[in-house]
Amino acid sequence: MKSKSLLLALTATVILQNPLGAHNPTWTDGIACIIYSHCTSCHNENGIAPFSLMTYDDVYQNRYSIAASVQAKSMPPFPASTRYRKYAHANTLSEHEIDDIVDWVNNFAPFGSASDIPTPPTYTSGYQLSDPDFIGQIPPYTVTSNSDVYRMFVIPVNNSVQQTIKSIEVYPGNREIVHHALVFQDTSTKPLTLDQNDPLPGYAAFGGTGSPSSKLLTVYTPGQGAFNFAPGFGAQMLPNTCIILQMHYPGGVSGQVDSTQIRIKYGPSTLRDVNTIAALNHHNTLTNGPLFIPANTVKTFYNKQNNLINRTLTGIMPHMHLIGTSIRAYCVTTTNDTIHLIDIPEWDFHWQYFYQFQKPILIPAGSVLYGEATYDNTDSNPHNPNNPPKDVSRGEGTEDEMFLIYMNLSNYQPGDTSIVIDTSGHYLHDASCFQTSGISENSYEDISVYPNPASDKIFTQGIIGECRFTLFDSEGKTILTGNTGPNVPVDIRHLTTGTYYLQLRTPKQEVIYKKIIRN
Ligand code: HEC
Incomplete structure (x- = not known):
């Protein structure tokens, strides 16, 4: 042939x-x-x-x-x-x-x-917690907007006695529209009141629940399954607690209905209590506060917490809103050792995880916790909700900002740092697949193209010498080929607007693809 x-x-x-x-x-x-x-x-x-x-x-x-x-x-x-x-x-x-x-x-x-x-x-239903002790469900809720929707739903547990939560599963009612969910617990009546004051199921809120006594339990992101506290640990739940789910439905899903379920498995009361607190926060640990980012500025804030006793840290979750661009936390011990905790170089509000460590970390007595977060309140930040930019200060609204680093903390006991949460180093491959091992990082992201979007010429940065390039359109058709290098731009003036993919073949024979928008 x-x-x-x-x-x-x-x-x-x-x-x-x-x-x-x-x-x-x-x-x-x-x-x-x-x-x-x-x-x-x-x-x-x-x-x-x-x-x-x-x-x-x-x-x-x-x-x-x-x-x-x-x-x-x-x-x-x-x-x-x-x-x-x-x-x-x-x-x-x-x-x-x-x-x-x-x-x-x-x-x-x-x-x-x-x-x-x-x-x-196969992705048909199937719960990971097959015999939960508590099941709650939000009433069917129809999304009424084509923008991102953040909505709180209150689920009373009606527990007459204190319980210890071992595992939590958020089971999305409509997997197409449940982007992520924050799970809080609260013993006050404030959330129920807020719910009753809103005629539709649930109530509108953005960063937090609107109730100061709410405590974050965990975060759900798609594909995650049940959240299990580290072996030997759990979260205490006081009598008459309400679970509050903050659901995020992404833009473009107006008219779709969701009725997400929460499933909770209790453990023995001997499980050690995990306290989920914002150990670094915008209330009382900022060193250059208050959190205020004037319009048209980029500002970095610093956070510091000392007077610590021995603590066991099992997980961490940074939280900012839309104009946050990076966030990091680390710990410095009395012997000047630095313990890295988390670094998110490109903050993305849509992908917030509760990160669990491979093994619990000891935060030794006398250590100092540090946090750093940068906010870009200029019009070159594509996530800035205001154009032109407006002054931003701390608060719960979409257009306010936060600087919170939640931590799963417990009192330290010898042996904690040998507990295995998951040290496989790699997401388990599907059952019918072979297992590739080892994680290492590469430097592809050090090579960049700019400006992007562009309408004139595109320069590459981070490549030494010239390389061959091929430009494909979104259907995979070759549009242009040639050489490019630090001073030899790719000319895209004659292209129609849209998405393209630039393939670069470096002198080292690496092949790199970059998405390019012609505007
Ligand atoms: C946790 C959910 C999730 C996982 C896992 C995931 N994706 Fe995505 N992906 C998304 C969503 C949602 C979008 C739409 C854009 C967005 O919201 O970031 C997307 C967008 C994309 C796009 C379009 C990107 C663009 O520039 O427009 C590609 C390509 C893609 N994913 C490939 C992959 C590949 C390959 C993998 C696995 C190696 C993967 N995704 C794993 C959720 C996921």
Whole structure:
């Protein structure tokens, strides 16, 4: 067949040009497994991602944008730097997996041998907590806006005695629209009053619950399953507690209905209490407060907490609103050792996780906790809700800001730092897939293109020497090829507006994809 021999000839050329590409993954041998293990929990027919990646055709169609997003580490979404600190149950790709995806795209995305095909995962219902002690459900709620909606729902537990929460599962009623959820507990009547004052189910609120006595329990993000406190730990729940779910429904889902469930498993009262507190916060630990970011400024705030006793830290969750751009926390001990806790170099309000450590961390007595957070209140911040920018101060509203670093803290006991929460270092692969091991980071994100969006010329930064480039449109059609380098821009003036993918082949034979918007 003529077309087949042409394809073989092309493939042979690529292999000759790319002697470093020792392993040539195919869809059935390698790629499907990576996608099924790391992507399809959101990218399935009913998932929250805008398109499915369940089949070869789906992935083939989106191959350039997949290559660009895995190299940029924007997908799977995991904003914390795993160079700074490693976490339990972290859905990140290893360098090896990123390379496999990119090599596969470069080699014309071969299907491979049908006999190797792994079984696709199924995403029909199925609770992880099959025998919970408490089940609550929010009343059916119809989203009435095409912008992002944040809504609080109050679920009374009606527990007459104190209980210890071991696991919490947020089970989305409509997986297509439940972007994420914050779970709080509260013993006051304030949330119920707020709910009663709002004619629709639940009530509107943004950052917090609107009740000062609410305590954060955990955060749900899609694909996560049940949240289990570290082995031996749990959260005490006082009598007559209400659970409050803050649901985030993304833009563009008006008219859709959700009725999310919460399932709670209790443990023995001997479980050690986990106190989830904002140990670093904008109320009383800011060193250059108050939290106020004047219009058209970029400002960094610093946070400090001392007078600590020995504490065991099992998890951490930073929280800011929309104009926050980066946030970090660390601890300095009395012997001047620095313990890295978390670094989110590019804050994304939509992807907030409660990060659990691989093993609990001892915060030794006398240590000082530090936090740093930067806010960009200029019009060059695409997430700024105000254009032109307005002064921003601390508060609960969408357009206010926060600086909170929640921590799961318990009293320290010897042996705590040997407890294993999850040290596998890698998200478990789907059952029918092989396991790739080891996580290492690469430097693709150090190579950038600017300006982007652009309408004139695009420069590359971070590459030494010139490289070959190919520009693809969103359908994968080649639009332009040539050479580019630090002083040799890619001219895009004649292109129509839209999304493009720039493939760069560096002098070191690395292949890098960047998403480009022509505006
Ligand atoms: C936790 C859910 C989740 C996981 C896991 C996930 N995605 Fe996504 N993905 C999304 C959502 C939601 C969007 C839509 C954009 C957004 O909200 O960030 C998206 C968008 C994308 C896009 C479009 C990006 C763009 O620039 O427009 C690509 C490509 C993509 N995902 C690929 C992947 C791949 C490949 C994986 C696995 C390696 C993956 N995603 C894992 C939720 C997820």
